[in-house]
Amino acid sequence: MVDETQIQDDTWDGARSEGPGAVIGAFTLLRLVGEGGFGDVWEAEQSQPVRRRVALKIVKLGMDTREVIARFAMERQTLAAMEHPHIAHVIDAGATSTGRPYFAMEFVEGVPISEYCASHKLGVDAILRLFAQVCAAVQHAHTKGIIHRDLKPSNVLVGEHDGQPFAKVIDFGIAKATAGEERERTLATRIHQVMGTPLYMSPEQA
Numbered sequence: 001m002v003d004e005t006q007i008q009d010d011t012w013d014g015a016r017s018e019g020p021g022a023v024i025g026a027f028t029l030l031r032l033v034g035e036g037g038f039g040d041v042w043e044a045e046q047s048q049p050v051r052r053r054v055a056l057k058i059v060k061l062g063m064d065t066r067e068v069i070a071r072f073a074m075e076r077q078t079l080a081a082m083e084h085p086h087i088a089h090v091i092d093a094g095a096t097s098t099g100r101p102y103f104a105m106e107f108v109e110g111v112p113i114s115e116y117c118a119s120h121k122l123g124v125d126a127i128l129r130l131f132a133q134v135c136a137a138v139q140h141a142h143t144k145g146i147i148h149r150d151l152k153p154s155n156v157l158v159g160e161h162d163g164q165p166f167a168k169v170i171d172f173g174i175a176k177a178t179a180g181e182e183r184e185r186t187l188a189t190r191i192h193q194v195m196g197t198p199l200y201m202s203p204e205q206a
Contacts, residue, residue: 018042018058018096025094027056027104038063039072043107046091054091058102069101076103078172081144086137088170108168110157116165117158126165130158133167141169148172152197 018040022029027044033055034041044056059072079090093103110116113134117127134156141148148155148169155171 024056024058024096024102026092027054029056038068044104046104053107054104055088055107056102056104058096059100061098061100064100072101072103075172076101078146079103079105081146082141084137084140086133086167086169087140088168106168108157108159108170110159110166110168112153113156113158113167114153120165122165130165130167134169137167137169141172146172150197152199 018024018029020029020031024044026046026048028047030043030045030053032040033043039057039059042056042058044054046052046054057072057075059068076090076093079088083089088106088108091104091106093101095101111119113130116122117130122130134151138148138151150171151169156167156169158165158167160166
């Protein structure tokens with residue numbers, strides 16, 4: 001699942017403190033599936049209270065600064081505030097043995113929406129149905145006072161549910177709260193700091 005660059009093999013970078021087979025809380029790491037500036041995302045297996053696959057996001061070793069931890073906590077809280085079929089949801093949270101925070105999310109089986117539409121040669125009607133799913137997810141976030149700020153094809157994964165294309169919006173890592181107490185603690189946007197992916201920004205955001 002994940003907006004971050006996809007990793008295609010099971011190799012482990014020794015600079016990381018965790019590798020495949022490591023156990024963190026109730027989760028066993030299986031393979032690295034995504035890597036961002038301050039966090040890694042692993043496919044993992046939860047052993048209790050139920051057995052299932054999850055996506056486990058962990059702050060990187062050496063990146064656990066106050067600002068990064070605050071941003072990480074905000075992403076977790078943002079996801080926890082939403083409950084929508086087209087948004088990946090949070091399952092659990094905790095800290096590693098070295099004190100770095102992590103949270104477990106629903107594992108999304110899918111590929112970026114652009115890749116799915118191209119590989120399945122979807123027609124206009126099918127593409128619009130997927131687009132409507134994304135719009136519904138974004139609308140739900142907005143009703144919760146949350147702006148994603150980094151919507152792009154790699155942050156919308158498409159798999160299949162009951163044989164039909166099914167979209168999930170992921171990676172609220174730079175989301176912004178627009179109301180409530182979270183607004184003051186939102187992932188701090190510094191003056192002149194660009195948040196998002198320039199190619200997909202609206203003119204007013206850029």
